[in-house]
Amino acid sequence: GENVEQHPSTLSVQEGDSAVIKCTYSDSASNYFPWYKQELGKGPQLIIDIRSNVGEKKDQRIAVTLNKTAKHFSLHITETQPEDSAVYFCAASTSGNQFYFGTGTSLTVIP
Amino acid sequence: NAGVTQTPKFRILKIGQSMTLQCTQDMNHNYMYWYRQDPGMGLKLIYYSVGAGITDKGEVPNGYNVSRSTTEDFPLRLELAAPSQTSVYFCASSYSMGSYEQYFGPGTRLTVT
Numbered sequence: 001g002e003n004v005e006q007h008p009s010t011l012s013v014q015e016g017d018s019a020v021i022k023c024t025y026s027d028s029a030s031n032y033f034p035w036y037k038q039e040l041g042k043g044p045q046l047i048i049d050i051r052s053n054v055g056e057k058k059d060q061r062i063a064v065t066l067n068k069t070a071k072h073f074s075l076h077i078t079e080t081q082p083e084d085s086a087v088y089f090c091a092a093s094t095s096g097n098q099f100y101f102g103t104g105t106s107l108t109v110i111p
Numbered sequence: 112n113a114g115v116t117q118t119p120k121f122r123i124l125k126i127g128q129s130m131t132l133q134c135t136q137d138m139n140h141n142y143m144y145w146y147r148q149d150p151g152m153g154l155k156l157i158y159y160s161v162g163a164g165i166t167d168k169g170e171v172p173n174g175y176n177v178s179r180s181t182t183e184d185f186p187l188r189l190e191l192a193a194p195s196q197t198s199v200y201f202c203a204s205s206y207s208m209g210s211y212e213q214y215f216g217p218g219t220r221l222t223v224t
Contacts, residue, residue, distance in 0.1 A: 001170065004153070006153070009151075032211050034211070034212070034213070041217075041218075042217060042218075043115075043201050043203075043215030043216055043217050043218055044154070044201070044213075044215050045215065046212050046213065046214075049211070049212065089153055089154070091153075091154075093211060095211075096142065096205060096211035097142075097159065097161070097167075098156055098159065098169055098170075099144070099154075099156060099213070100156075100170075101153030101154045101155070102153050103151070103152055103153045104151070104152070104153055
């Protein structure tokens with residue numbers, strides 16, 4: 001099956017700086033790559049996603065890039081704010097059936 | 112819309128007991144999923160369903176059973192609970208017709224002692 005690796009496991013940044021989280025996947029058939037934000041005691045919430053026919057997608061301060069050849073994708077958060085502090089997960093899926101998640105990145109934004 | 116609801120929020124089971132985790136969605140989504148999340152780990156798919164009457168195994172199905180008799184409900188059954196099933200369980204749903212966006216419930220924290 002698919003194997004998704006995520007780095008780093010923890011990340012601390014100063015407020016206003018950028019944060020980058022990286023994931024790699026193993027199955028070239030994967031075609032959908034979502035990113036989730038999970039706050040303490042809550043379920044994951046989708047923040048951005050990208051399909052394999054697109055190289056980059058941006059939504060305000062959040063962007064995701066995908067390199068299909070190298071099988072990796074990254075989450076970029078610019079102008080970080082304290083409310084961005086949470087655990088972030090990447091995932092990979094083939095056609096929305098099975099989803100394989102990374103192990104998460106705990107992001108702390110220091111005011 | 113309430114979205115995806117799960118009950119109970121917390122539960123403590125003794126080894127060998129059984130229980131059902133309830134999941135309901137009111138968004139008329141055809142796809143539903145059950146995940147478990149262990150400390151410091153990502154989510155692992157237990158079972159999923161692409162519509163009423165259709166279920167399939169995910170990565171970690173052993174020790175669990177599911178059914179999907181209606182579009183709204185997707186209960187997860189634990190038979191003969193074991194300490195290895197101590198985890199946080201999340202239910203999710205998605206419309207899936209052109210959109211794979213998953214909506215997650217708030218989770219059930221289960222401890223087996």
